[in-house]
Amino acid sequence: MLGMLYKEFRLNMPALLIGLGVSLVMMTLFTVMLFVTDAEDAENVISMVLLIPETVMLVMASATGGASFGGDERKKWAYYTVSLPCGYKTAIGAKYVYNVMVLIIAKFLIELYTVIVGDAGILENSSASLMIYLIFLILFVQSIELPTIVRFGTTVSSYFRIGLILTATIAVCVWFLYFKPDGLDLSGVWEYVFDLMEGSESMIKAANIMNICCLAIIPLYYLSYRLSCRLYLKGVEEHYAK
Amino acid sequence: MPSKKDTVKRIVIFTVLAYLPVYIMGAVFLKGKGTEMEITSATAGLLLMFFPTIANILTRVTTKEGFRNTYLGTGKKGSGKYYILPSAAIILAGLAGGLLVGTFAQKDWSFSECVMSDGRIFTYGITSGIISGIGIFASGFGEEFGWRAYLTPKLEELMSTPKAVIVTGIIWSFWHAPLIVRGYNFGVEDIFFPYSSLLAMTVFCIAVAAILTWLTKKTGSVYPAAVLHAVLDGINSIIIGMIRYKDIQGEEIFENRYTDFITSCTFMLPTVIMGAVFFVLLFQKKKLKFNDFFMIM
Numbered sequence: 001m002l003g004m005l006y007k008e009f010r011l012n013m014p015a016l017l018i019g020l021g022v023s024l025v026m027m028t029l030f031t032v033m034l035f036v037t038d039a040e041d042a043e044n045v046i047s048m049v050l051l052i053p054e055t056v057m058l059v060m061a062s063a064t065g066g067a068s069f070g071g072d073e074r075k076k077w078a079y080y081t082v083s084l085p086c087g088y089k090t091a092i093g094a095k096y097v098y099n100v101m102v103l104i105i106a107k108f109l110i111e112l113y114t115v116i117v118g119d120a121g122i123l124e125n126s127s128a129s130l131m132i133y134l135i136f137l138i139l140f141v142q143s144i145e146l147p148t149i150v151r152f153g154t155t156v157s158s159y160f161r162i163g164l165i166l167t168a169t170i171a172v173c174v175w176f177l178y179f180k181p182d183g184l185d186l187s188g189v190w191e192y193v194f195d196l197m198e199g200s201e202s203m204i205k206a207a208n209i210m211n212i213c214c215l216a217i218i219p220l221y222y223l224s225y226r227l228s229c230r231l232y233l234k235g236v237e238e239h240y241a242k
Numbered sequence: 243m244p245s246k247k248d249t250v251k252r253i254v255i256f257t258v259l260a261y262l263p264v265y266i267m268g269a270v271f272l273k274g275k276g277t278e279m280e281i282t283s284a285t286a287g288l289l290l291m292f293f294p295t296i297a298n299i300l301t302r303v304t305t306k307e308g309f310r311n312t313y314l315g316t317g318k319k320g321s322g323k324y325y326i327l328p329s330a331a332i333i334l335a336g337l338a339g340g341l342l343v344g345t346f347a348q349k350d351w352s353f354s355e356c357v358m359s360d361g362r363i364f365t366y367g368i369t370s371g372i373i374s375g376i377g378i379f380a381s382g383f384g385e386e387f388g389w390r391a392y393l394t395p396k397l398e399e400l401m402s403t404p405k406a407v408i409v410t411g412i413i414w415s416f417w418h419a420p421l422i423v424r425g426y427n428f429g430v431e432d433i434f435f436p437y438s439s440l441l442a443m444t445v446f447c448i449a450v451a452a453i454l455t456w457l458t459k460k461t462g463s464v465y466p467a468a469v470l471h472a473v474l475d476g477i478n479s480i481i482i483g484m485i486r487y488k489d490i491q492g493e494e495i496f497e498n499r500y501t502d503f504i505t506s507c508t509f510m511l512p513t514v515i516m517g518a519v520f521f522v523l524l525f526q527k528k529k530l531k532f533n534d535f536f537m538i539m
Contacts, residue, residue, distance in 0.1 A: 001315045001316050001317075002312075002314055002315035005314070005315070005316075093316070097316055104379055104380055105380075107377070107380070108380040111288060112285070112288060112289075115284035115285045115287075115288050116285050118284050119283050119284055119285050129374075129377065132373060132374075132376065132377040133373075201362075204362050204363060204366050204490070205362065207366055207370070208362060208365050208366050208369065211365075211366065211369030211370060211372075211373055212365075212369060214369075214373055215369060215372060215373070222322075
């Protein structure tokens with residue numbers, strides 16, 4: 001497993017460094033731009049705006065995880081991993097572990113950036129602690145996406161992903177247009193959110209639901225790994241290039 | 243096998259590299275005592291926990307040891323349960339400690355009046371503690387990659403595992419000394435402060451070191467220990483809060499019957515007992531030897 005992990009990091013290091021580097025540059029630019037405007041309440045604005053590059057950093061880190069599957073989409077590599085003493089399951093497991101590790105590394109970099117900026121007096125309240133929920137969301141999406149990549153290859157799974165996103169977007173729009181009395185007016189949503197934050201009971205209920213959903217993603221991610229192991233050989237025979 | 247002289251040299255270099263930044267940062271960035279203790283640099287606070295890892299890497303590089311036996315694999319087959327069950331056990335130990343604190347160390351405490359009795363707040367506290375523990379996994383790894391993945395195996399080359407755990411626990415506890423002498427964990431009110439606090443921290447660190455060392459040796463990986471360390475750090479303050487507070491805003495609290503030192507020791511007691519059990523397990527004859535990990539990696 002350690003050798004397989006090393007291989008994942010070694011091969012994906014350039015993409016990972018570029019992704020993390022670009023995001024760090026974005027964060028720095030956003031911070032500097034807002035800081036030099038000397039606006040009132042700039043610290044809180046910076047904290048909100050930094051959510052964008054922080055999200056980008058996590059998404060780019062997770063993208064290298066998905067790309068690691070695409071990079072090994074070769075029958076020759078698949079036959080080689082099957083012949084190894086550790087087997088193809090360890091190779092797949094290493095990719096799943098690599099996914100989690102890059103997200104942890106990205107989160108650490110986000111935290112480090114926000115504390116450095118906070119110590120410099122530029123940022124008062126950091127939103128970095130919210131990133132753990134985004135990490136769970138990314139892992140949830142990958143739990144569904146990675147077995148489809150393993151079974152059908154990256155090309156077909158990307159169509160599947162686009163189809164899912166389009167379907168979800170259309171469904172949400174239809175719901176807002178025809179089943180929500182206010183149509184596309186989001187003021188009702190914001191009132192609900194503010195009520196949620198003021199009312200401790202409903203906030204705790206919402207937080208409980210979110211926390212339990214996050215913890216449920218851990219076994220889901222493991223099940224995704226088991227499913228990938230089951231689907232791997234069939235995917236190799238039917239969809240992988242020589 | 244390296245010579246004993248080389249091993250001692252590496253242990254000394256590692257300890258110096260782990261201690262020096264923490265003591266310097268403690269002197270520069272720690273202010274105040276007791277409840278007024280604060281760390282004036284959040285960056286220093288975040289990086290403190292990574293110095294054992296940095297010490298591990300620098301020691302290996304400067305002594306030309308290389309990077310074998312790093313315990314960076316995910317563990318042997320069947321190690322999955324060791325990522326979850328020990329963390330669940332440590333949460334239960336924390337809850338038991340919290341109930342002990344409420345029963346014996348809080349004035350006029352009753353379970354029905356504390357926020358823990360509310361099922362929704364209890365669920366919120368435990369789940370938030372686990373998630374925040376997962377969130378600080380990097381910090382847990384930062385410490386464990388130094389103490390369990392390097393120092394303890396090096397000490398095992400010179401002495402038996404139980405003795406190595408005791409020595410690691412002592413080194414680990416005195417690594418916290420800049421914080422302890424300012425009242426971290428145990429307050430400043432005890433008459434033997436800071437010696438009693440350092441002694442209590444040493445006992446606690448030896449107990450937790452026993453659990454973490456057993457986990458590392460059982461799985462051949464440092465990650466289960468890192469997960470447990472992170473969950474321990476994330477959950478304990480939440481449990482204490484749920485025991486002490488009468489309302490969710492924390493405006494009304496139960497007062498301590500004794501000093502913070504006694505309260506903290508009471509809270510840590512179940513964890514120390516759990517550590518003692520794992521310490522006994524370390525004496526088992528059928529234990530993995532140091533060289534076995536060459537095969538696993």
